[in-house]
Each structure stands twice: as structure tokens, then as C-alpha cells.
Amino acid sequence: MADLIRGEALAQNEWTWVKLPDSGEPVRKSAGKVVLFKLTGEPAAADDVIDRCEVPATGKVLIPLSVWLRRHEALAARVAAGEIGVWLDSHEEPTELADSLGGDLNRLPLIGVNFPKFIDGRGFSVGFILRSRYGYRNEMRALGDVLRDQMFFFRRTGFDAYLLRADQKPERCIAALNDFSTPYQTSTDGNVPVFRRRIGQKVPA
Amino acid sequence: MYRYDDYDRALVIERVAQYRDQLQRNLAGELSDDEFRPLRLQNGLYIQRHAPMLRIAVPYGMLASRQLRKLADIARRYDREYGHFTTRQNLQLNWPKLEDTADILAELATVEMHAIQTSGNCIRNITTDPFAGVAPDEIVDPRPYCEVLRQWSTFHPEFAFLPRKFKIAVSGTVEDRAVTYAHDVGLQLYRDDQGEVLVRVIVGGGMGRTPILGSVIHDALPWRHLPTYLDAVLRVYNRYGRRDNAYKARIKILVKAIGAEEFARQVNEEWQLERDGIATVTDEELELAAAAFQDPDAPARPARDAGFDEKLAGDRAFARWVSRCVRAHKRPGYRSVTLSLKPHGLPPGDITSDQMDAVADLADRYSFGELRVTHEQNLVLADVPLADLYALWQEARKHNLATPNIGLLTDMICCPGGDFCSLANAKSIPIAQAIQAEFDDLDYLYDIGDLELNISGCMNSCGHHHVGHIGILGVDKAGSEWYQVSIGGAQGNTTSLGDVIGPSFAADEVPGVVKKLIETYVSARTPEERFLDTVRRLGVAPFKARVYGESSKKAEVTHG
Numbered sequence: 001m002a003d004l005i006r007g008e009a010l011a012q013n014e015w016t017w018v019k020l021p022d023s024g025e026p027v028r029k030s031a032g033k034v035v036l037f038k039l040t041g042e043p044a045a046a047d048d049v050i051d052r053c054e055v056p057a058t059g060k061v062l063i064p065l066s067v068w069l070r071r072h073e074a075l076a077a078r079v080a081a082g083e084i085g086v087w088l089d090s091h092e093e094p095t096e097l098a099d100s101l102g103g104d105l106n107r108l109p110l111i112g113v114n115f116p117k118f119i120d121g122r123g124f125s126v127g128f129i130l131r132s133r134y135g136y137r138n139e140m141r142a143l144g145d146v147l148r149d150q151m152f153f154f155r156r157t158g159f160d161a162y163l164l165r166a167d168q169k170p171e172r173c174i175a176a177l178n179d180f181s182t183p184y185q186t187s188t189d190g191n192v193p194v195f196r197r198r199i200g201q202k203v204p205a
Numbered sequence: 206m207y208r209y210d211d212y213d214r215a216l217v218i219e220r221v222a223q224y225r226d227q228l229q230r231n232l233a234g235e236l237s238d239d240e241f242r243p244l245r246l247q248n249g250l251y252i253q254r255h256a257p258m259l260r261i262a263v264p265y266g267m268l269a270s271r272q273l274r275k276l277a278d279i280a281r282r283y284d285r286e287y288g289h290f291t292t293r294q295n296l297q298l299n300w301p302k303l304e305d306t307a308d309i310l311a312e313l314a315t316v317e318m319h320a321i322q323t324s325g326n327c328i329r330n331i332t333t334d335p336f337a338g339v340a341p342d343e344i345v346d347p348r349p350y351c352e353v354l355r356q357w358s359t360f361h362p363e364f365a366f367l368p369r370k371f372k373i374a375v376s377g378t379v380e381d382r383a384v385t386y387a388h389d390v391g392l393q394l395y396r397d398d399q400g401e402v403l404v405r406v407i408v409g410g411g412m413g414r415t416p417i418l419g420s421v422i423h424d425a426l427p428w429r430h431l432p433t434y435l436d437a438v439l440r441v442y443n444r445y446g447r448r449d450n451a452y453k454a455r456i457k458i459l460v461k462a463i464g465a466e467e468f469a470r471q472v473n474e475e476w477q478l479e480r481d482g483i484a485t486v487t488d489e490e491l492e493l494a495a496a497a498f499q500d501p502d503a504p505a506r507p508a509r510d511a512g513f514d515e516k517l518a519g520d521r522a523f524a525r526w527v528s529r530c531v532r533a534h535k536r537p538g539y540r541s542v543t544l545s546l547k548p549h550g551l552p553p554g555d556i557t558s559d560q561m562d563a564v565a566d567l568a569d570r571y572s573f574g575e576l577r578v579t580h581e582q583n584l585v586l587a588d589v590p591l592a593d594l595y596a597l598w599q600e601a602r603k604h605n606l607a608t609p610n611i612g613l614l615t616d617m618i619c620c621p622g623g624d625f626c627s628l629a630n631a632k633s634i635p636i637a638q639a640i641q642a643e644f645d646d647l648d649y650l651y652d653i654g655d656l657e658l659n660i661s662g663c664m665n666s667c668g669h670h671h672v673g674h675i676g677i678l679g680v681d682k683a684g685s686e687w688y689q690v691s692i693g694g695a696q697g698n699t700t701s702l703g704d705v706i707g708p709s710f711a712a713d714e715v716p717g718v719v720k721k722l723i724e725t726y727v728s729a730r731t732p733e734e735r736f737l738d739t740v741r742r743l744g745v746a747p748f749k750a751r752v753y754g755e756s757s758k759k760a761e762v763t764h765g
Contacts, residue, residue, distance in 0.1 A: 119243055121364070124362060124363045125440050126444075149227065149244055152362070153362040153363075156362035157363055180216060180220075180360065182216070184216070185356065185359075186483045193432075193484060193490075195486070195493060197212070198210065
């Protein structure tokens with residue numbers, strides 16, 4: 001059973017993580033806005049696969065971006081009730097989610113970002129973009145290959161909840177959030193770059 | 206040079222603790238080899254052909270004598286009393302034990318060193334001109350900017366798991382000595398009419414399987430925007446660079462696929478998010494960085510020295526060394542000295558622990574306790590008084606550090622190759638040694654003049670063969686080692702990629718092929734021409750004819 005860490009503590013997971021049904025042959029399509037770059041095409045589910053995805057009728061559900069994009073109008077009441085969260089795969093575009101919400105991501109209480117493999121670092125930039133470009137303030141959860149040795153990076157790029165891979169020890173993952181005391185550069189955490197701290201000005205107490 | 210404060214010290218100590226824990230988990234079977242691999246690589250540790258290899262970072266090539274002594278000590282206690290300087294200005298140990306690696310990193314931390322991000326799919330050690338701060342043609346000293354970027358890139362939370370490795374080079378001179386057009390990002394610093402420092406940002410160059418020169422995506426970026434602008438470059442690459450094929454994952458492939466103009470547009474759009482934000486460098490911050498790179502407190506000296514002039518006129522061997530290994534300095538009465546790590550018959554770039562100690566002593570006595578590593582795998586004492594050159598030369602000779610071959614054919618760039626590296630298709634060091642043996646006559650070498658010969662043991666191009674005037678590449682053909690030869694490559698302001706002359710050769714043919722290339726040059730050159738100039742004037746054809754013409758005749762005889 002995968003443990004959930006929220007902030008720096010183990011937490012109860014109230015959300016059901018909904019995934020697409022096994023699609024058989026994926027359709028390859030161009031990744032996001034780099035439409036010229038066909039070879040980077042990521043597997044994308046066909047519409048019928050998306051439509052076959054079963055979303056539980058009650059309770060809090062974390063649904064794939066593709067399902068959200070096709071059904072968000074039908075889900076309006078549940079969004080209002082705070083029961084809908086959306087997750088992005090590592091290659092998916094935060095822009096598409098933002099556009100579907102009229103730019104206001106904060107209408108969602110939860111956004112997930114999947115790390116299909118721990119060496120796939122795209123999700124760190126997705127986290128940065130959700131926080132910095134779209135001003136998302138609610139829970140942002142790392143999903144998938146969520147391992148101890150990425151914890152420090154997750155937190156710095158805006159994640160505040162971590163659904164650990166099943167083999168991970170939660171207490172050690174919590175400790176790893178503080179592997180380094182004062183990082184050199186800034187990120188979504190607004191860390192004051194060390195060069196500015198050295199000057200002794202504009203450093204928060 | 207840059208000295209650590211409490212912030213820097215805390216980070217390297219915390220890094221050692223983090224790595225020690227990762228290593229212990231791996232040894233205990235809790236962390237799989239697959240998951241340990243990227244973590245150890247980001248601490249410089251490869252698992253190689255015979256043993257692990259540890260690549261120690263030398264940020265932008267600057268070393269203090271006390272650091273070099275520690276490296277000598279580490280090589281003695283944990284390795285086989287030698288190390289190898291690389292084309293990224295780093296030092297590699299070829300025989301450490303896996304279990305010792307955390308202790309070695311802890312030892313390095315005591316002298317403000319580490320192996321952070323010397324490998325793996327992350328931002329690597331930033332390289333620059335080894336003559337930074339002393340070169341007469343310098344417009345902007347690149348070192349403060351390198352240090353700002355070192356800190357920006359170290360443990361950058363967004364870019365630790367990029368599609369592929371990412372290399373940045375910085376230059377601030379008229380003559381580019383940092384190969385900025387052959388890096389993922391090359392940064393050329395210059396000044397506008399008002400003296401303000403601007404940056405020409407070159408993206409998407411590289412060697413490897415698909416050699417390509419970079420494209421300028423910003424011609425005049427004000428220096429204070431470097432971290433935010435590079436964040437934007439890296440973010441576009443991190444999100445859209447290919448991850449399905451390691452050979453097509455470098456940023457150059459992305460830039461080529463969408464075009465430099467489109468790439469620049471996307472970067473600019475991304476940049477607006479952070480532009481003028483918290484990471485914008487202030488004047489005070491740059492001053493703080495620059496304070497670490499002040500000129501040494503060197504007394505003024507007369508421009509001429511009678512003793513030096515006398516030795517120069519009277520001692521031919523000394524004069525030779527001066528002509529190849531001593532460079533002009535921005536201050537009168539000083540010179541920069543290159544200590545050759547290319548003595549004939551030994552692996553290029555290798556240095557023993559005893560030599561490291563000797564160089565540290567020379568640096569203390571003659572060059573303010575500092576030295577630099579060059580990407581050509583030699584060492585530089587940057588601030589040597591003219592009057593001390595003769596004494597320095599005599600001592601350097603005792604330690605086999607004064608081969609007068611800098612810039613000549615035997616001053617080769619050479620990767621460790623198949624003797625050590627598990628990626629290599631072919632050996633490279635024995636090829637270098639065979640060529641050095643063929644060209645052991647100094648008079649002939651001097652007659653040939655400036656020539657850069659670079660050898661890589663595989664397509665990863667660690668030996669920079671694409672930009673060698675003569676480039677040699679090890680290739681694998683049906684399990685045996687062959688060598689492809691190219692000519693006409695160059696680094697510097699006229700950077701170009703070499704042209705392959707034809708089918709590859711067996712190892713024992715290579716010295717003979719080089720000899721024929723040289724003979725072709727010698728018979729065709731004009732009095733002013735270097736090898737490269739002759740190749741550029743005549744093209745590959747006459748060289749090819751000379752090399753293959755004879756071997757094909759020979760083949761006819763053999764088979765006829």
C-alpha cells in the first residue's frame with residue numbers, strides 16, 4: 001500500500017487515483033506545442049479509450065487530464081463540491097488544463113503530476129509551471145515513481161504531497177525533504193539565492 | 206580564487222552524507238543498481254571496465270595548490286598513484302573501490318572539492334578559458350560569471366533529470382578558447398559601447414554521434430539575466446527534448462528539429478515568467494563573485510629581464526620550451542606557463558601523485574599557489590614572473606612536465622578509451638603513443654608546426670575528434686577495432702567540423718596514415734600555412750589520394 005505524505009507528515013489518502021483503462025495500441029501524437037517535432041510523440045489514448053474510463057460516481061477522485069478535457073462540463077457539480085482532482089502525465093501540457101478552467105486552476109483542490117519513471121524529470125518543470133505561471137495554490141501531488149532521493153527536488157519545485165511508491169519507507173522520505181539546508185538557487189519556494197543572502201540584505205528572518 | 210563560506214561548506218557536507226546513505230543502501234541491497242546509477246553518476250561515479258571511475262569536479266578548471274596536494278594524497282591512498290585530466294577540465298581516478306567512494310568525497314570536501322554533477326543527465330561542470338584573468342586579449346573575465354552559474358546549476362531542483370547531459374562553456378576573449386560553438390550552451394561575454402557586459406547565447410552545439418555547431422539564440426543578453434534566461438532554455442529542453450532515444454536526446458537534436466528561430470521564440474516566451482524576478486543577478490552579487498577573482502597581489506615588474514634574455518639566446522632547449530609553453534600575460538614582466546601532460550610515450554593527460562605534489566610546489570613558489578586545468582588536458586601556471594621562467598623550466602623538466610610540445614602534433618587530446626572506459630569501441634591511448642613514437646623527432650615536429658590531433662575511442666567524442674585538425678575516431682567493425690580519420694576540424698573563432706577522409710584503418714596503420722597526411726601538407730604548404738590552412742585551401746582530395754592511393758596500390762599487389 002502506497003503511503004501518502006502531505007507537508008512533512010503521513011496523511012490519510014481520501015482520493016481515488018483513476019487511470020485510463022488498458023488501451024491496447026496507443027496512438028502516438030505530437031507532444032504539446034512542439035508540433036513540428038513529431039518524433040517526440042508520446043503515447044496518447046484514443047477517444048474511445050478515454051470514454052471507457054470509469055470514474056467513481058461518488059467520493060473524491062483524481063482523474064486523468066484526457067478524461068477531464070472530455071467531460072469537465074458534466075463534472076461541474078462535483079467540481080463545485082470539491083470532489084474532482086486532475087492529474088497530468090509527465091509529457092502533458094499544464095496549458096490545456098488551465099484553458100479548460102478559464103485560467104483558474106485554483107478551482108481544483110488537487111492536481112497530480114505523474115513521474116512514470118524516476119529518471120523522467122519533466123514533472124519537475126510541470127510543477128514549476130503550475131505554481132509559477134498559473135499561480136496554483138492548492139495541493140500538488142507527486143505520483144508514480146516517487147522515491148526518497150527526489151524528495152528534496154519535489155518540494156522545491158512546488159509539490160506539497162507525495163504518493164510514495166509502495167516500497168518506500170515514509171519516515172526516511174520525510175527526512176529526505178530536508179537533505180540540504182540552504183540551496184543555492186531559487187525555485188517555486190522563493191528561496192533567496194545564496195549570493196543575495198551573502199550580501200546580508202533582503203534576507204527573510 | 207573562489208573560497209567556500211558556510212553555505213558552500215554545508216552543501217558539500219550534506220551531499221557527502223546523502224551519497225553515503227545512497228551507497229550504503231545500494232551495498233545493503235535496498236537500492237537497486239538501476240536506481241543507484243543516476244545517483245552515483247551525479248556524484249561522478251561510473252562503473253567501468255576494470256573498476257569504478259570517479260570524476261572529480263574542477264569548477265571551470267581552477268585549482269589551488271592545497272587542492273592538488275589533496276588529489277595527490279587521495280590518488281595515493283585510494284587509487285594507483287595517478288589521475289587523468291579530462292577535456293572538461295576535471296580529474297578522473299581510474300581505480301577507486303566502490304566502498305571507498307563516500308570517504309573519498311568526504312576527503313575532497315575538506316579542501317572545498319566534490320564530484321557533484323560530473324556525470325549523469327544534468328548540468329555538468331562549466332568550462333572556460335584556462336587563461337581567464339591573465340590573457341592579453343580578454344574582454345571580460347569569465348570566472349565570476351562561471352561561479353554565479355556554478356551555484357545556479359548545483360542541485361538545480363528542476364533540472365536534475367534531464368533527457369541527457371548538459372554542458373555549458375563560457376568565454377570572454379577575442380579568440381574563443383572554450384569551444385563555445387560545440388557545447389549544449391556556449392556563452393560569449395563581450396562589452397557594448399558603454400562597457401556594459403552582454404552575452405551571446407549559443408545553443409545546440411555538440412560533438413558525439415551528430416556533430417553540429419551551435420546557433421545564436423540571443424545576441425545581446427544583459428549579464429544579469431543569465432540565470433533566468435538559462436532556466437528558460439533548460440525548461441524548454443527538459444520538457445521537449447527527446448527521451449525515447451539516448452542518441453537523439455541532446456538539446457542539439459531538439460534545436461535542429463524545430464529550428465533555432467522557433468527554439469529562441471519558445472525560450473523567450475518561457476523567459477518572461479522569470480524575467481527580472483528574484484534570480485536576476487544584482488551588481489552587488491556580481492561584485493561579490495568578482496572579488497574572488499582579483500589579480501594576485503603581484504609586485505610590478507619590468508617588462509624585460511636581462512637574465513631571461515640571456516638564457517633565451519644561449520639555451521636552445523629553453524628557447525624551444527618558451528616558444529611552445531609560455532604565453533603572453535596582461536601584466537608586464539609576467540607570463541603564463543603550460544606544463545605539458547603529453548610527454549611522448551605516456552597516456553595524454555595522466556599525472557602521477559608525485560607530479561601533482563611537484564606541480565603544487567611549483568604553483569606555490571612561482572604562481573601564487575594557483576593553477577588551471579586546460580581542456581587540452583594540460584596544466585597552466587597563470588602568473589609566473591618572467592625572471593623565474595628559467596628556474597621553473599629546470600624544475601619542471603625534472604618532473605617530466607616540460608615537454609616543449611604545446612600546440613604541436615604530439616600535444617594530443619585523447620580520451621581514456623577502451624583500456625578503461627566501458628563505452629569505448631576502441632583503444633585510444635595506444636594509438637596516441639604510437640603516433641608520438643612516429644613523431645618523436647622534435648625538429649620535425651617544430652617544422653610541422655601548429656597542429657591539433659584529437660582522438661576519441663567512440664562516438665561520444667570525449668576526445669573532441671570532430672574539432673581536431675586531424676581527428677581519429679575508434680569504431681567497432683564486427684567486433685574488432687578500427688579507426689576513422691578526419692581532417693579540417695578546428696576549435697576557436699573558426700570552429701569547424703572535420704571531414705572523414707574515407708574508410709577506416711586498423712590500429713597499426715594509423716601512425717602511417719598520419720605520416721602521409723603530414724607529408725602531403727609539407728609538400729603542398731605555402732610558407733605561412735598551418736596544416737589546417739592547407740586543408741582548408743586544398744580540400745580533402747589530395748590528402749585522400751595520398752593516403753588511399755598508396756594503400757590501394759599496396760592492396761592490389763597483395764591480392765594480385
